[in-house]
Amino acid sequence: MVLVVKQHRCTHSASCVCIKGHLSEDALFLVFRHMNWNPRLIAILSCVCKWFDEVAKQVLWKEFCHARAPKMMLDLHSGGSHIVDGNWKALGKLLIYCNGCTKGGLFNNIHVPGHFVFRTRFSRTAGKSFLPLPCKSDVLYVSDPCEHLDQGEEGDLGFFRGIFKSFATSRVKKMLIEKRARFHPKELCPYCKAKLWNMFQENMIPRSASARLGAYDDSAEYFVCLNGHVIGISTLLPLSDSEEAADE
Numbered sequence: 001m002v003l004v005v006k007q008h009r010c011t012h013s014a015s016c017v018c019i020k021g022h023l024s025e026d027a028l029f030l031v032f033r034h035m036n037w038n039p040r041l042i043a044i045l046s047c048v049c050k051w052f053d054e055v056a057k058q059v060l061w062k063e064f065c066h067a068r069a070p071k072m073m074l075d076l077h078s079g080g081s082h083i084v085d086g087n088w089k090a091l092g093k094l095l096i097y098c099n100g101c102t103k104g105g106l107f108n109n110i111h112v113p114g115h116f117v118f119r120t121r122f123s124r125t126a127g128k129s130f131l132p133l134p135c136k137s138d139v140l141y142v143s144d145p146c147e148h149l150d151q152g153e154e155g156d157l158g159f160f161r162g163i164f165k166s167f168a169t170s171r172v173k174k175m176l177i178e179k180r181a182r183f184h185p186k187e188l189c190p191y192c193k194a195k196l197w198n199m200f201q202e203n204m205i206p207r208s209a210s211a212r213l214g215a216y217d218d219s220a221e222y223f224v225c226l227n228g229h230v231i232g233i234s235t236l237l238p239l240s241d242s243e244e245a246a247d248e
Helices: 025-034 039-046 050-068 070-076 088-096 124-128 171-178 208-213 239-247
Strands: 140-143 146-148 157-164 183-188 195-198 221-225 229-235
Touching (some): 025 039, 025 050, 039 050, 050 088, 124 140, 208 229
Antiparallel strands (some): 183 195, 195 221, 221 229
């Protein structure tokens, strides 16, 4: 593998400042592998020009996702599923970013700033608790709740996120279409900018979701976008109460 500079202009932007050519994709791959696919540096590289942004989307974010959650990525692509193809950047952001919420947004008047998280566990087993009974054969990975405590009148909040495998052919999507569910009138998925369905509004969130989160009954609410990304919130039980519920 020869690490050489490609002597040509950026093919994606005539005004690109990279007039002296780009590093080869092979060179970028080796550099970022050495840096363990640092997401902050990938994001910075994406801002240089459209050519670097394309390399990041197609190569670097893909490698980041596989390095961060290898078993999950393998499962999402098993059985001929290619739901993630073309959306590696969105999935990479979902793995490390808690979106929070803004006033007047998805979760009414609650305002909690979004932030990056060091590490989050996503579970396929936990995802079963968020699926309506007719859709238990679907595969959904859901994160542990990101806890935001003492939020005034709202109490202790837990934000969670997730992704469906093969959402385009899932029973959940089929049920939403059969119900003629409407998209949210103005909000879009914070990860991929696709339109969102409100699962709570369609009465498609089982009580087991709140139990799984350690939250008050029927307090779990989540949206799913056309690409299968999940964004949700719940009101968490006080620690002692949630422990007692688990014991029962």
